[in-house]
Amino acid sequence: MRRALALAATPGVPMVADTRRVGCVLLDDAGRTIAEGFHAGPGTPHAEAAALAAAADSAAGTTAVVTLEPCDHTGRTGPCTQALIAAGVRRVVFAEPDANPTAAGGQARLEAAGIEVVSGLLADEAAALKRVYDVARAEQRPFVTWKLAATLDGRSAAADGTSRWVSGTAARRDTHRLRALCDTMLVGTGTVLVDDPLLTVRDAEDRPLAVQPLRAVMGRRDLPADRRVLNSDAQTVLLRTRDPREALAQLWARGRQHVFLEGGPTLAAAFVRAGLVDEIVCYVAPFFLGAGLSSVADLGIGTLAEAFRPRVADVVVLEPVVEGEEPNVRFILTPQHPADHQERE
Template identity: 65%
Template sequence: MRRALELAATPGVPLGPNPRVGCVLLARDGRVVAEGYHRGAGTPHAEVEALAAAGSAARGTTALVTLEPCNHTGRTGPCAEALIEAGVARVVFAQSDPNPTAQGGAARLRAAGLTVESGLLAEESRVLNRIWSRAMELGRPFVTWKFAATLDGRSAAGDGTSRWISSPEARRDTHRLRADADAILVGTGTVIDDDPALTVRDAQDRPLPRQLLRVVMGERDIPAGRRVLDDSAETLHLRTHDPREVLAALWARDARHLFLEGGPTVAAAFLRAGLVDEVVCYLAPMLLGSGRAAVADLGIDTIADARHLEVTDISILEAPDSAPNIRLTLSPEPPATKEQ
């Protein structure tokens, strides 16, 4: 199963609507017959890839899979049926499938007479698919809000300037985090004032082959010539101020992870709606004393009503030519509940 998890974590696999899954087929004597992993939407699932590699040798094997075999027909057929037809004798999977559309694989396998066991390294499998699993439970994209701020909580000076509050190392780290998402969102105000490219770039500032869906939220028109209108990546303009409408539109486009980089107004809208699942803050060792706050009014008048966050990680980002930044990763408390 650990080998299946290694396969599932193969670098370069695009995310989106599908989880990372690995599969290993074992003969009765413990010999590895074949391996496979899912390579992205529209490609064979891990089980099907391993079965294809094994051919007739799959009969009588044990399949170890990091996620419960699916039981539905989408772009590909149900893996449960593929395992049954190949003559696999036993299936051991780590994590139960949280996707209501695909659930039921274990029951289908048992009904066909296969021995089925579950829960082996389940937590490791869930960690691997942490964001996808949570999105499936919520029924909407997982939202990561990222921002950079000074020690006194300012994201821009009084004259509107904000480059560069974050250090070069923090900006490189941001692009690493962006690359794991499906869509990136800002408001129309950020597009008009800052003209961001909203692309994903490597350490040498070169665009990566896979780019996120760029999402602009707001009713104002996007002025001609803004960089989000170029051909570097697809851009979706959603003329709404309602975060729920935004997430529903992105869910329908198979986006499972939204990277929120909008200004304080957009951030406040998502926070007030309880639609932020993770916060990543880059804290710079500087003070402004005035200027734009990192988040707009949340309707909080007393300290007793403060929004509390649980710190899940603290990292110091250092580089020889710049002051270090502190990256805080936080989880809102209590966690957001599933949208109805």
Template identity: 50%
Template sequence: MRRAVTLAARGLGSTSPNPVVGCVVLDASGEMAGEGWHQRAGGPHAEVNALRAAGERARGGTALVTLEPCNHTGRTGPCAQALIEAGIARVVYAVGDPNPTATGGAATLRAAGISVAQGLHEAEAAAGNAAWLTAVRLGRPHVTWKYAATLDGRIAAADGSSRWITSAEARADVHRLRAECDAVVVGSGTQRADDPHLAVRGVPDAVQPLRVVVDTRGTAVTPGARVLDGAAPTLLAVADGVPPRSDAETVRLPRAEGGLDIRALLGVLYARGVRSVLLEGGPTLAGAFVAAGAVDRVVGYLAPVLLGAGPAALTGGGITSITQALRLDVSETRRLGPDLRITATLVAKEH
């Protein structure tokens, strides 16, 4: 199952709005017979790829899958039926399918006389599929807020200069994060200060994410901006009533305190098939997402640098006292060159 979880991760960034899934097929004697993963939306699912690799050796064998085999016909047929037809004797899956249109695969398999077990390495498989599971359960994309800061929490110096706080290794890792997400989002402040490109570089075969600029007044993205090139699709989010100032695709959203309605923005992205968002905006936009309860994971790149003054990584967020602080569960720390990458998820508040 650990191998299946590793295989599933290969599909990050290319399967939306579908989940990432990995599958390993063992023959009747328990030897590896085939493996596969869901490579792209509309393509064969992980089970089908693994069964094709296994061929006749699948008969009487075991399939280990990171997600309950689907039970419906969409752009591809039901995986539960494919497992039955292949003669699989036992299926072990990690995470139950919460999607009401696809669930029921386990029951179908049992009805066909196949032994079924659930829960092996469930936490690891669920973490790898966090974006899709969040989207199914909450009806909005999963949001990762990424920032780079000094050890004293500054994202720029007092004079506004910020290139480069973190190392080349950390910056390369950000491109990996982009490649794993469906959309990258920045705000007007970042757009004006950095003229970011937001496309993925240095990641072979990456599917370029949708580049989203939250530009409430519609004045930050000017002709010649790097996000308007052809490297990746671009969406501008502006307030209702703002006239068009660019040929780029534009969506108009309701205003909220200090900017746009973040939940409305996420609703638009969800409707487009976006299931994972990488928030790369500055402290104001990050604060708006936090205030909207729309940050699921935080990835912070900390450089061994002290600035003493300058903007902090987060502004606002609706937090005014220590009792309102958002508590995080650190899931990973990793050294990248001289820097430290900290990955954390939000801890659910007790009621």
């Protein structure tokens, strides 16, 4: 099941509003892997169908290990239950039931066909994988991951404006890994004008992935034609608004499910104040600047009792991969959801 979960989280796979990440592994009676598959985005075969296609005539008698209960409806593709039955799969093990009423009923269909079904294996880990999907559907807007890099005293740039690089090479590679799990990169016009970012996903050798997230720039200012975000490396959309809710509404209308917010401190503060941050990824570098640009702008907080206090979900020390660099610490934090940090007047 852990292999199926890893397949479900394959980087570079575009997931839009109504699409789930799912992985599937087919095993023989000795526990050997016969074939694997994962859902590669809207309109592509579901994980089970992809694994069955890879197995060809070897699927009969196997056990299908799937992160999600096989669907029992026809949408962009046919029902996975029928494909498993037709292939002669003997046993199905899945992590969590499908809560979507349109697709549910797979277990009953499989059992009626004489297939043994086991549910609940690593259900908690599978639930964590689908949190983005659940929040997006519940809120009817994209899930927002805010990424920032800061020094020990909370600075994202020095007093002279230099910010390359606050984080180390290991942190930047980790950032690209996380970017690859999102379908949209979001910054403000100020970041584009000052930093001229490329906003693409690249591997450890700085090569771009074949599938790139949508690049979104929000704000009312026009962008010079020579900005790198306007090149042909990925699709870019300009959101002519300064309102975070309106920006997310426009992205939701485009079918976007997961936004990676990499804008500057002003844009970050606007999303935090609006209660529109669902996850925070913070890289902390082990040095002080004492002055310079804060990692987040004014949140309207006047006293310690009003502090914005997300819950620490994970802490990892990222060891240096380049000689001479120092370790960075990555924090993953989760605000209460639905947000209890309502927008302050």
